[in-house]
Amino acid sequence: MQENGSNTRKVTTLSDVAKLAGVSIATASKALNGRAQVKAETRERVVSAAEQLNFSPNVLAQHLLSGRSGTVGLVTHDLDGRFSIPTLMGAEDAAGTGNMSVFLCDARGDSLREQFHVQALLGRRVDGLIVVGARPDPRPSLGRKLPIPVVYAYAPSTDPRDMSIVSDNVGGGRLVAEHLLACGRTRIAVVMGDPGYGAAHDRVTGAVQAFDAAGIGMLGGQALYGSWSEEWGRTAAGIVLAQHPDVDAVLCGSDQIARGVLDTLRESGRRVPDDIAVSGYDNWELLALNARPQLTSVDMELETLGRRAAARLFEAIDGTPISGTETLSARLVPRGSTGPLPSTGQHTAARS
Amino acid sequence: MQENGSNTRKVTTLSDVAKLAGVSIATASKALNGRAQVKAETRERVVSAAEQLNFSPNVLAQHLLSGRSGTVGLVTHDLDGRFSIPTLMGAEDAAGTGNMSVFLCDARGDSLREQFHVQALLGRRVDGLIVVGARPDPRPSLGRKLPIPVVYAYAPSTDPRDMSIVSDNVGGGRLVAEHLLACGRTRIAVVMGDPGYGAAHDRVTGAVQAFDAAGIGMLGGQALYGSWSEEWGRTAAGIVLAQHPDVDAVLCGSDQIARGVLDTLRESGRRVPDDIAVSGYDNWELLALNARPQLTSVDMELETLGRRAAARLFEAIDGTPISGTETLSARLVPRGSTGPLPSTGQHTAARS
DNA sequence: CTGAAAGCGCTTACAG
DNA sequence: CTGAAAGCGCTTACAG
Numbered sequence: 001m002q003e004n005g006s007n008t009r010k011v012t013t014l015s016d017v018a019k020l021a022g023v024s025i026a027t028a029s030k031a032l033n034g035r036a037q038v039k040a041e042t043r044e045r046v047v048s049a050a051e052q053l054n055f056s057p058n059v060l061a062q063h064l065l066s067g068r069s070g071t072v073g074l075v076t077h078d079l080d081g082r083f084s085i086p087t088l089m090g091a092e093d094a095a096g097t098g099n100m101s102v103f104l105c106d107a108r109g110d111s112l113r114e115q116f117h118v119q120a121l122l123g124r125r126v127d128g129l130i131v132v133g134a135r136p137d138p139r140p141s142l143g144r145k146l147p148i149p150v151v152y153a154y155a156p157s158t159d160p161r162d163m164s165i166v167s168d169n170v171g172g173g174r175l176v177a178e179h180l181l182a183c184g185r186t187r188i189a190v191v192m193g194d195p196g197y198g199a200a201h202d203r204v205t206g207a208v209q210a211f212d213a214a215g216i217g218m219l220g221g222q223a224l225y226g227s228w229s230e231e232w233g234r235t236a237a238g239i240v241l242a243q244h245p246d247v248d249a250v251l252c253g254s255d256q257i258a259r260g261v262l263d264t265l266r267e268s269g270r271r272v273p274d275d276i277a278v279s280g281y282d283n284w285e286l287l288a289l290n291a292r293p294q295l296t297s298v299d300m301e302l303e304t305l306g307r308r309a310a311a312r313l314f315e316a317i318d319g320t321p322i323s324g325t326e327t328l329s330a331r332l333v334p335r336g337s338t339g340p341l342p343s344t345g346q347h348t349a350a351r352s
Numbered sequence: 353m354q355e356n357g358s359n360t361r362k363v364t365t366l367s368d369v370a371k372l373a374g375v376s377i378a379t380a381s382k383a384l385n386g387r388a389q390v391k392a393e394t395r396e397r398v399v400s401a402a403e404q405l406n407f408s409p410n411v412l413a414q415h416l417l418s419g420r421s422g423t424v425g426l427v428t429h430d431l432d433g434r435f436s437i438p439t440l441m442g443a444e445d446a447a448g449t450g451n452m453s454v455f456l457c458d459a460r461g462d463s464l465r466e467q468f469h470v471q472a473l474l475g476r477r478v479d480g481l482i483v484v485g486a487r488p489d490p491r492p493s494l495g496r497k498l499p500i501p502v503v504y505a506y507a508p509s510t511d512p513r514d515m516s517i518v519s520d521n522v523g524g525g526r527l528v529a530e531h532l533l534a535c536g537r538t539r540i541a542v543v544m545g546d547p548g549y550g551a552a553h554d555r556v557t558g559a560v561q562a563f564d565a566a567g568i569g570m571l572g573g574q575a576l577y578g579s580w581s582e583e584w585g586r587t588a589a590g591i592v593l594a595q596h597p598d599v600d601a602v603l604c605g606s607d608q609i610a611r612g613v614l615d616t617l618r619e620s621g622r623r624v625p626d627d628i629a630v631s632g633y634d635n636w637e638l639l640a641l642n643a644r645p646q647l648t649s650v651d652m653e654l655e656t657l658g659r660r661a662a663a664r665l666f667e668a669i670d671g672t673p674i675s676g677t678e679t680l681s682a683r684l685v686p687r688g689s690t691g692p693l694p695s696t697g698q699h700t701a702a703r704s
Numbered sequence: 705c706t707g708a709a710a711g712c713g714c715t716t717a718c719a720g
Numbered sequence: 721c722t723g724a725a726a727g728c729g730c731t732t733a734c735a736g
Binding site for chain 2: 011056057058059060061063064069071074079080085086088089092099101102103104105106119120121122123124125147229230231256259260286290
C-alpha cells in the first residue's frame with residue numbers, strides 16, 4: 001500500500017539501464033551524456049531504456065568523480081526576519097539557473113551554531129558558502145582558511161579581504177531626503193530606529209548630505225533615535241508635533257516607524273501628505289501598501305542583493321578571485337504619503 | 353592572497369590521514385569511526401593525524417556506500433510568506449538534531465517548477481521530501497510512485513493515503529469564539545478573509561459551533577467575507593457598526609483584518625475592549641504586538657507543525673509506514689484587545 | 705563505435 | 721589488532 005513508507009524500492013542504476021539496452025555501462029554513460037562516439041541507434045536504445053526505468057543518475061556518484069558537489073550552503077541568521085528571506089530567494093534563483101542546489105542552515109545569531117553548520121556543510125563538500133546576516137552591521141569573518149569561497153550578504157564581514165555584498169544605507173537616506181526636498185518640504189524631522197544599528201546612522205548621514213546640499217538643516221537639528229517599532233513611531237511623532245508644530249515632513253527609519261507616525265498624525269488631525277509628508281524605509285509591502293495613505297519607501301532590493309551574492313560566489317567557484325565590499329543602490333518607491341505641498345497654502349499649522 | 357578564490361587547495365582525504373599516521377586506510381577508517389578492533393595507541397595516532405590535517409570525511413562518498421544521503425528536500429511555495437518559514441524552521445530544527453541537512457527549493461506556486469525541483473532532489477538522492485504549501489487548501493499529490501517518503505505540511509495532499517500535517521482551523525475558530533463568549537460577549541460579528549480559502553470557512557464553522565453551544569447566533573446571522581487585508585478590516589468594521597451599532601465583539605479571520613477593524617473602531621470612538629472586543633488570527637507578532645491594544649489572536653504553532661512533519665518523515669525514512677492527515681491544535685493567545693465587559697455597563701451604544 | 709579497466713573517497717567483511 | 725580487496729554508482733582515458 002504505502003509503497004514509499006520504507007526505502008525498500010530499489011533505485012534504478014546505470015547498470016540496470018545498460019543491461020536493458022544490451023550495452024556496457026560505459027556505453028550507456030556516454031549515450032546518456034551526449035558523448036559523440038556513440039551510434040545514433042545505440043543512443044536511442046539506451047535513452048529509451050533509461051526512460052522506461054525512470055532512471056535518474058546518482059548525482060552523488062557523479063560528483064565524487066568531478067570533485068564538485070553542485071551545492072552551496074546558505075547560512076542565515078534571520079530565518080524569521082524579512083531581510084534574509086529575499087536574499088535567500090535571490091540566491092536560490094541564481095543557483096537554480098545552473099544546476100546548483102542550496103542547503104539552508106539557520107544559525108540563529110549563534111556563532112557556535114554557525115560553526116557547527118559550516119563544518120557540516122564542508123563535510124558535504126559544498127562548492128561555496130553564502131552567509132546572510134540578520135542586521136546590516138559588520139560581522140566576524142569565518143576566516144580565510146576555508147577550502148571554498150565565501151560571500152557575505154547583507155551583513156558584511158569585518159575582514160575587507162572577504163567578499164561582501166551590502167545595501168547602500170547612506171545612499172538610501174540621501175535618496176528619500178532628496179525626494180522630500182523635491183516635494184518642496186523644508187521642515188523635515190528625522191525619526192530613526194535603534195541607534196545600536198549602523199544602518200540607522202548611515203541613513204541619517206545620507207539624509208544630512210541631501211539637506212546640506214539644499215542648504216537647509218534637519219528640523220530640530222538632530223535625528224530622534226528609538227527602536228524599529230510602530231510604538232516608537234507614535235511616540236516620536238508626538239514629540240515632533242509638540243516641539244515643531246510647523247513640521248512639513250517626517251523621514252522615518254523604517255516602515256514600521258512610519259506606520260506609527262501616520263497613526264499619530266491622523267489622530268492629531270494632520271493630513272498626509274498635504275500638511276505633512278511621511279516616508280518609510282524597507283518597502284515592506286505588508287506595511288507600506290496597507291497604510292493610509294500608502295507609504296513612500298526605500299527598497300533595498302534584497303533579492304537583487306542575494307542574486308548578486310550568488311553570482312559572485314559562482315564566479316569564485318569557477319576560479320575568479322573575489323574580494324572587497326560591493327554596495328548595492330537602494331531604490332525610491334514613491335506612493336501617496338509624499339507629494340508636493342498644496343500650491344494654495346503654506347504649511348498649515350495644527351488643524352484639529 | 354585570496355586563497356579560496358579557486359578550488360585549487362586540495363582537500364585532505366582519508367588516505368592522507370592514513371599515510372601521516374602510518375597505517376592502512378582501512379585502519380584509519382575504523383579508528384576514526386570508533387570501531388572496536390583498533391589498538392588505543394593506533395587510534396590516537398590516527399585521530400591526531402586527522403586533526404592535524406583538518407580532515408573532514410567526504411560525506412558524499414560515505415553515502416554512496418550507505419545508500420542514504422542524510423539529506424531531505426524541502427519544497428516550498430511561499431518563501432516570501434509567513435506560513436512556510438516557521439514550518440521550515442521547525443523542519444530544520446528536527447533535522448538538525450540528527451545529521452540531516454535540508455535542501456531548500458522555492459517552487460513559487462508553479463507545479464512545473466515543483467516537478468523540476470523534485471526531479472533534481474531525486475537525483476541528489478535525498479532521503480525524503482517535505483512539501484510546504486502557501487495556503488491551507490488541499491493540493492495535488494506528487495503521486496505514489498516516488499522512491500522516497502513525502503510529507504505535506506500546512507497544505508495537505510488531496511490523496512488521503514499521503515501523509516499530511518495541517519493546522520486545525522475549525523478548532524481555532526471555536527477556541528477564539530469560546531473565549532469571546534467567556535468574556536461575556538453576546539453580539540459577536542465575524543469578519544473573515546477571502547472566501548476562496550477553505551480555512552476561512554473552517555474558522556467560521558468552528559465559531560458557529562461555539563455560538564450554537566452557547567445558544568446564541570452570530571451577529572447579523574452570517575460572516576462577512578472579503579480579503580485578508582487591513583483595508584477590508586476597515587471597511588467591514590464600518591459595515592458592522594452601521595448595521596449593528598450594539599455589536600460587542602468582532603471575531604476576525606486574520607491579524608491583518610483585525611488591525612483594520614481596530615483602526616475603524618478607534619476612529620468611530622469605540623473603546624477596545626471595553627465597548628467592543630476584537631480578536632485576530634495567526635498571532636503574527638509584528639501585527640499583534642504593535643496593535644493598540646495588543647491583539648488577542650490564535651497561534652497555529654507552525655513551527656511545531658514543521659517539526660512534526662520532519663519527525664514523521666524521519667520515521668518513514670526509518671521504515672515506519674506513514675499515512676493520513678494529522679491535525680494540529682491551535683492555541684489561543686489572549687491579549688489586551690479582549691476582556692470581560694466592564695461590570696458597570698451594558699454594551700454602550702455609539703459614543704463618539 | 706564499443707567495452708574492460710581504473711579510479712573518485714570511503715566502509716566493510718574477510719584473511720592474516 | 722591490522723591490511724588487502726571488493727564495492728557503492730558513475731565517468732573517462734585507453735584499447736580494440
